Each structure stands twice: as C-alpha cells, then as structure tokens.
Amino acid sequence: MKYNFDLVINRKNTMSRKWDPQILKDRFGRSDLLPFWVADMDFRVAKPIEDAIIERAKHPIYGYSIRKESYYDSIKSWMKNQFDYEIKKEWIVYTPGVVSAIAYALQAFSDEDDNILIQTPVYPKFEEIIKDNNRRVLNSPLNFDGERYNIDFNDFESKIKDDNVKIFILCSPHNPIGRVWSKEELEKIGKICLKYNVLVISDEIHNDFVYKNHKHSIFSSINKEFANNSIICTSTSKTFNLAGLEAANIIIPNKKYREKFENVLEINKVGSQNPLSIVAVEAAYRDGSEWLDQIMDYIESNFKFIEEFLSENLPKANLIKSQATYLAWIDLREYEDDEKELEKIIINEAKIAPNFGDWFGEGGKGFIRFNFACSRQVLEEGLKRLDKALN
Numbered sequence: 001m002k003y004n005f006d007l008v009i010n011r012k013n014t015m016s017r018k019w020d021p022q023i024l025k026d027r028f029g030r031s032d033l034l035p036f037w038v039a040d041m042d043f044r045v046a047k048p049i050e051d052a053i054i055e056r057a058k059h060p061i062y063g064y065s066i067r068k069e070s071y072y073d074s075i076k077s078w079m080k081n082q083f084d085y086e087i088k089k090e091w092i093v094y095t096p097g098v099v100s101a102i103a104y105a106l107q108a109f110s111d112e113d114d115n116i117l118i119q120t121p122v123y124p125k126f127e128e129i130i131k132d133n134n135r136r137v138l139n140s141p142l143n144f145d146g147e148r149y150n151i152d153f154n155d156f157e158s159k160i161k162d163d164n165v166k167i168f169i170l171c172s173p174h175n176p177i178g179r180v181w182s183k184e185e186l187e188k189i190g191k192i193c194l195k196y197n198v199l200v201i202s203d204e205i206h207n208d209f210v211y212k213n214h215k216h217s218i219f220s221s222i223n224k225e226f227a228n229n230s231i232i233c234t235s236t237s238k239t240f241n242l243a244g245l246e247a248a249n250i251i252i253p254n255k256k257y258r259e260k261f262e263n264v265l266e267i268n269k270v271g272s273q274n275p276l277s278i279v280a281v282e283a284a285y286r287d288g289s290e291w292l293d294q295i296m297d298y299i300e301s302n303f304k305f306i307e308e309f310l311s312e313n314l315p316k317a318n319l320i321k322s323q324a325t326y327l328a329w330i331d332l333r334e335y336e337d338d339e340k341e342l343e344k345i346i347i348n349e350a351k352i353a354p355n356f357g358d359w360f361g362e363g364g365k366g367f368i369r370f371n372f373a374c375s376r377q378v379l380e381e382g383l384k385r386l387d388k389a390l391n
Contacts, residue, residue, distance in 0.1 A: 003291060005043050005298040008375045024353055033353040034382050039175070039327060041241040041373035046291030049240060052283035053276050065275040067094065074285035075249055081289075082208065085221040091253050093262060094273055096246040098205045098233040099125050102169065105201050105231050106133045108264040109257070114166040117159060119151065120361030121329075123175045123203070127361060130169075138163055141362050142177070147321065149177045153188055160196045168193055170202040173209070173216060176329045176360055176369040178322030180214045183222065190219065190226040199257075200230040205248075208239040208292060210324045211300055220253055227253040231261065238325075239292060240284040241373075245277040299326050302372045302379055309380070313387045326373035333366035335390045342366060350389035352382050 011019040018038035021031035044050075072089040079085045095101040102125075110116065112134040118126045120141050130137045140156045142149040159165065170189065173180045181189075193200050202219040210216045220227040232251040237243040252258040265271060306328055310317045316334035336342040339358055346352060346368065357367030372379055 001047060001290070003044070003046075003294050005295060006375050006377065007044070008377055009042060009044060011042060028347050028353050030347065030351075033347065033351050034378070034385065035353045036371045036374070036382055037353050037355045037369075039238065039371060040243045041295075041326065042375065042378065043241060043295060043373065045241050046284065046288045048287035048291075049242070049280050049283045052279040056275055056279045062275055064272055065278055067273060067278055070286075071278060071282050074282045078285040079218070079251075083216070083218050083221060085218050087251055087253075091251050091258070093250045093252055093258065093265070095248045095250055095265070095270060097237070098203055098235050098248045099129065100270075101231075101233050101248055101250045102126070102201055102203065103129045103133060104264045104268065104270070105199075105261060106130065106135055106167065108260045109199050110135055110166040115163045117156075117165045117168040117198070118361075119156075119171070119174075121176060121357065121364040121367070122171050122360055124359045124361070126169050126171070126203075138165060139362060142174075144363060146318070149174070149179055149320070151181075151185060151189070153192070156189070157192050157196075160192060160198055165196070165198050167199045167201055170200055170219065172202055172204050172219060173206045173324035175206060175325060176327050176355070176364075176367075177320055178325050178327065178329060180210055180216055180323040183217045186217055186219055186222060186226075190222060190229070194225055194229055200226070201233065202230055203233045205233060205235050205238050206325045207234065209296070209299070209326060211296075211303075211322070214323045216324070218251075220251060228257075229254070231257065236281050236284045240280075240288055242277075242280055242284065245274070245280050247273060247277045247281050249281075299373065302326075302374075302376065303328065305376065305379065306370075306372060306383065309383045309387075313383075314390060317390075326371060328370040328372055330368050330370055331366060332368060332390070337366060339365045345389050346386070350385040352385050 017023055018035050024033050025031040072092055075092055076087055079087050114135050115138040116130045116135045117138045120139050127137050138159055140159045143152045207216050220230045220232050235248040310319050318331035320329040343356055355369035357364030
C-alpha cells in the first residue's frame, strides 16, 4: 500500500514525551516550542503493525506473555534479508531497550571504577549510563575536518592501551553525526579491541536507517572473532517507530558472555515482555519492509530539502552530510559562537526545540541535532523559524 507521510498527525495530549508542553517547559524553559528533539518519528506506523496490535488488543486479557518461535524467526529472517547475517535463536536476548541493555552489559562485564571508552560527540545516554553505574568515562573524540567525522585510530588505541579500558561502546551508525562506519573502519576497531581484550558493545539501533549508496555492516557479522567479543544491540524502536513499546533484541553469539549477561537480567528480574510489544515486533520484521522502503525515500528527500533550504537561506550553516538516521547534525557557529546565546536564540526567537550540541559532549558546542522524521510541512515551518531567528 502507499503511505502518506505528508499527513500531519497531532501528537499533543497523547502522552508524547516529544510534544508534551510540560516536558518542553521543564527541558527548554517554555512550552510553546515546535519539537525536533526526541528521536522518534511523527509518522503513522506500518499498517501490518497497527493491525497486529489491534487484533491482539481485542482479547481482553493482557497477562504475562511469552515469545513464540515465530517471534525469533522474524528477527532471524530480517537479519538475513537486510544484512546477509545468519543468526541463531539462542543468540537473541530480550531487554526493554538498548539503553538498559548497555547498562546491564556494563554490570556484567566491568567493575566499578573501570574505564569505559566512548567517541564524542555521541548519544548522551552513553555517558550517563557509565557514570550512573560508577564506571569512568574515557573519551576518544572523533576528528572533524569541517565536513566529515573520522576515527583517530592512534588516539583510540593509545587510550585503550594506556588506560586499561574494559569496554568500548560503539555507536553504529553513529548518532548524532550520521556516519556509517565502513567495514575497514570496523575491522580496525575490532582488531584493536581484540589485541587489548576490550569488549565491544555495539549500539546498532539505527542500522536500518542507512541511505542509498551506503552499507551498514553489523559488527559481529564481520568475522567469528568479533562475534565472540561483542554484544550487538538492536531494536524496532527507531526503524518502525515503536519506542514506546519497549523492546530490544540483543545479539550475543558468545555463549559464556550470553550466560553472564542473562544472569544480570535475572538479578534485575528482566525478562517478561508485554503482549502488544511481542506482536508488534514480529509484525514489523515480518511485514514492515514495504513501509520502511517508502519511509526511507521520504527521509532522504527531507534531508535533501534541508540541504537546499540551508544553502539558500542560511548559507553559513554547515549541515554535516549524513549517511544514516533521521537526525541532522548542523553546525551553527558561524551565526553565533556562544553556545548559551545560541540556545537562547533558538528557544526564544525561533521557538523550536532541537537537541543542543553540548548535550553530546566534546566537540558538540555550537551544533544542533535536528530530528527531521516529520511531515514536510512541519519541517519547513521549523526551518523557516530558524532562518528568521538567525537572520
């Protein structure tokens, strides 16, 4: 079927974190903002998912539920069809989300005060999780040449070697910069981590949102050694806009690691999944590819629209060329190099709510992360507000 992503769906008064006036006021200081921050989409979900949820909801009891063989088959088929990666049922471990999975992995494979490596600018929850679990954040910042971000492999290896790093959290594709790491880059990462006995936790939640002419490689699919030294975090939450249903599928080929991870889940009493989430995940992976193909075309056209709009109206804005995700990373330092002043302009004059770059750590100041998974009408309104405020 043909989906209409131009349709503007009113999400106010639907308990949406992204759109709730009180949440906006608490986070940004005012409630009358057009939101482009929280990384979920303003699009209706795929019809097969909606149908599956409605059909299950017709049964009036929502008790403790189990995942049937068909659930695991849908994940295995998706991995094979999308990434040519054959996985086994026993490798798949359920958690409520990728963020919680990373926390459980830190608890399973590191001790308090251990060094955990990240690459900023990066998803801020990484740093929060590390600190909340009384581990130490170690940073190997990505190199930015004004157009593209790259890994400083000399710094990466020296940090691991000199600071006794226990775990590296890989963001692949990378949020917020939109990089799809090449297979060669991932191989370099993997070899260094093997050399120094560093476990790789790979957050691949955006793995399906890769643009044409780019290819995502699942870290553990590269070779058996990497598979035995990694935990791969996947979810339908970004791909199919199901974040509120709280379901992630963590792929752990190494049996000893998997048992250790599952032991932490048992200690924290994690395991039961709600029935609507179960049928939604299965329907997404079984019947969601048509919807995803259409939405990827729309997302890429939205990114092109941003490119053209900024080029014409805000030429000093530096839009980082994205290879994946629905999150634009925009350098606005040529308009205002004071981070706090830039925030005031965007909030009080543009009246929009993006994520501000300093949330993402070192190298993020003066940038915004702008969620463009919305109708073209809303996107254009947000960009016009930004244009008017900065000019």
